[in-house]
Amino acid sequence: MSTGNMNLTLQVWRQKNKNSAGKLVDYKLSDISPDMSFLEMFDVLNEQLITKGEEPVVFDHDCREGICGMCSMFINGQPHGPKDLVTTCQLHMRSFKDGDTIVVEPWRAKAFPVIKDLAVDRSAFDRIIASGGFVSVNTGNAQDANALPIPKAKADAAFEAAACIGCGACVATCKNASAMLFVSAKVSQLALLPQGQPERYRRVQSMVAQMDEEGFGNCTNTGACEAECPKGISLENIARMNRDYLSAKFISEEEV
Amino acid sequence: MSSLSKAFTSSIGRKFVMGLTGLFLISFLVVHVSINALIFVNDGGETFNVAADFMSHNIVIRILEVGLFLGIILHIVQAVMLTAQNNAARPEKYAYNKPQANSTWYSRSMGLLGTLILMFLVMHLYHFWWPTKVAVYTHEAHNTFQNIVMIFQDPLVVVVYVLGVISLGYHLLHGFQSSFQTMGWNHKKWTPVVKTVGVWFSIIVPIIFALMPISIYLGWIS
Numbered sequence: 159m160s161t162g163n164m165n166l167t168l169q170v171w172r173q174k175n176k177n178s179a180g181k182l183v184d185y186k187l188s189d190i191s192p193d194m195s196f197l198e199m200f201d202v203l204n205e206q207l208i209t210k211g212e213e214p215v216v217f218d219h220d221c222r223e224g225i226c227g228m229c230s231m232f233i234n235g236q237p238h239g240p241k242d243l244v245t246t247c248q249l250h251m252r253s254f255k256d257g258d259t260i261v262v263e264p265w266r267a268k269a270f271p272v273i274k275d276l277a278v279d280r281s282a283f284d285r286i287i288a289s290g291g292f293v294s295v296n297t298g299n300a301q302d303a304n305a306l307p308i309p310k311a312k313a314d315a316a317f318e319a320a321a322c323i324g325c326g327a328c329v330a331t332c333k334n335a336s337a338m339l340f341v342s343a344k345v346s347q348l349a350l351l352p353q354g355q356p357e358r359y360r361r362v363q364s365m366v367a368q369m370d371e372e373g374f375g376n377c378t379n380t381g382a383c384e385a386e387c388p389k390g391i392s393l394e395n396i397a398r399m400n401r402d403y404l405s406a407k408f409i410s411e412e413e414v
Numbered sequence: 415m416s417s418l419s420k421a422f423t424s425s426i427g428r429k430f431v432m433g434l435t436g437l438f439l440i441s442f443l444v445v446h447v448s449i450n451a452l453i454f455v456n457d458g459g460e461t462f463n464v465a466a467d468f469m470s471h472n473i474v475i476r477i478l479e480v481g482l483f484l485g486i487i488l489h490i491v492q493a494v495m496l497t498a499q500n501n502a503a504r505p506e507k508y509a510y511n512k513p514q515a516n517s518t519w520y521s522r523s524m525g526l527l528g529t530l531i532l533m534f535l536v537m538h539l540y541h542f543w544w545p546t547k548v549a550v551y552t553h554e555a556h557n558t559f560q561n562i563v564m565i566f567q568d569p570l571v572v573v574v575y576v577l578g579v580i581s582l583g584y585h586l587l588h589g590f591q592s593s594f595q596t597m598g599w600n601h602k603k604w605t606p607v608v609k610t611v612g613v614w615f616s617i618i619v620p621i622i623f624a625l626m627p628i629s630i631y632l633g634w635i636s
């Protein structure tokens with residue numbers, strides 16, 4: 159099924175399960191089309207492995223259109239590979255050259271243990287959301303449009319924060335494996351809107367506490383997360399979260 | 415744990431202490447560099463010694479000095495704790511990582527730069543702070559300017575001082591604006607100002623500091 163003319167060497171992280179040690183394994187691929195996505199290239203590899211009777215490489219993926227956040231892969235030293243603002247499913251082989259060696263590793267963080275090969279367990283993110291990343295009011299019927307006045311600038315900023323797909327690239331690339339960009343996006347998308355106000359300070363405290371509990375590192379503001387985020391989530395969200403957290407702890411009186 | 419100590423041991427709480435003490439240390443640098451720059455008056459240290467004597471005897475300055483030491487210690491303690499947690503957060507390293515694609519080397523080397531500053535600081539205190547302290551407590555006359563001139567006759571010392579302030583410059587190049595971000599002081603209009611001021615501060619202050627040993631060694635000031 160391969161129709162292109164690229165020859166590649168892949169070095170892929172193979173690891174049997176959470177508890178076993180893994181290692182990089184070399185695979186040669188030929189006749190890869192530059193128009194394939196990175197995941198389609200992996201499909202080709204897996205078909206070859208299956209034909210040979212070997213175990214295919216396990217990797218996460220779902221929508222393959224850049225919106226679900228499932229695909230991961232640390233490609234040649236960068237999460238989702240060398241392109242800005244794309245997920246691995248939206249990365250194409252034309253971003254590489256014929257003859258390239260491509261190193262593919264799973265996200266590395268204590269809070270994201272490897273399940274198998276390139277798939278990691280990102281349920282730490284789910285637990286952070288469950289600790290407060292929601293609005294618990296009775297919603298009832300949809301309100302009339304514009305019943306709740308929201309300034310355009312705030313609506314835009316909330317929408318930009320809400321673009322986070324929870325992929326974990328920010329954690330993967332951060333030298334401290336910090337989840338601040340993700341958590342701050344999830345805090346901000348609600349903190350900016352009127353619906354999020356009643357629980358605003360409770361939410362930020364619970365989510366930060368859960369983030370710390372999961373064993374993510376601490377932010378040192380290197381900005382690597384923002385540079386690698388496929389959705390362009392801004393560091394401003396981290397400043398907002400710090401502001402809300404510090405005012406909840408030291409200025410306003412709300413406890414959790 | 416009480417709610418307050420929980421606040422201070424959380425990730426953001428610890429960073430808050432780092433940022434606050436960092437900014438406090440920056441404010442100290444402003445005073446320190448201004449007073450030391452008086453040696454450039456080049457009057458045999460007369461003006462400088464008046465200021466140095468005032469600083470070593472004034473009670474308010476003495477109290478602030480205690481605060482300064484506490485600030486440095488807090489800053490270092492938090493740095494050590496945070497760095498240990500950060501290392502633990504990624505037990506298995508990447509075989510191939512390309513951090514230069516998304517961040518500056520000095521933003522990733524704050525611990526190393528801080529350690530260099532600390533080593534420099536120990537030597538620096540031994541050179542200047544300690545003799546002054548001894549003189550104050552033994553009520554002996556102490557010519558701080560003479561002491562400076564004597565110490566900077568050694569080319570090795572001059573080189574180490576220059577390297578020390580370069581470390582400080584890079585630490586601040588990231589740290590100045592980083593502390594504002596940590597505090598949550600982010601503003602459409604002011605953040606660009608903070609960043610620009612931070613860059614200039616991190617360049618100008620170390621240059622002024624570096625010029626002191628250099629110009630004394632080269633005999634521009636005597």
Ligand code: HEM
Binds near residue numbers: 440589
């Ligand atoms: C004495 C040894 C020192 C050590 C070991 C040290 C270490 C560190 C470390 C590890 C960080 C955190 C990295 C980060 O947040 O990006 C940091 C941040 C910082 N340091 Fe230092 N440092 C030292 C001295 C100083 C001095 C002398 C100053 C100022 C004159 C200073 C100012 C700052 C500032 C402003 C920050 C940023 C805080 C933030 O991001 O919230 N540091 N330092």
Ligand code: SF4
Binds near residue numbers: 323327328343386388
């Ligand atoms: S902030 Fe960006 S990099 Fe992090 S999880 Fe969300 S989309 Fe992915």
Ligand code: FES
Binds near residue numbers: 222229246
């Ligand atoms: S598979 Fe859904 S974002 Fe890549």
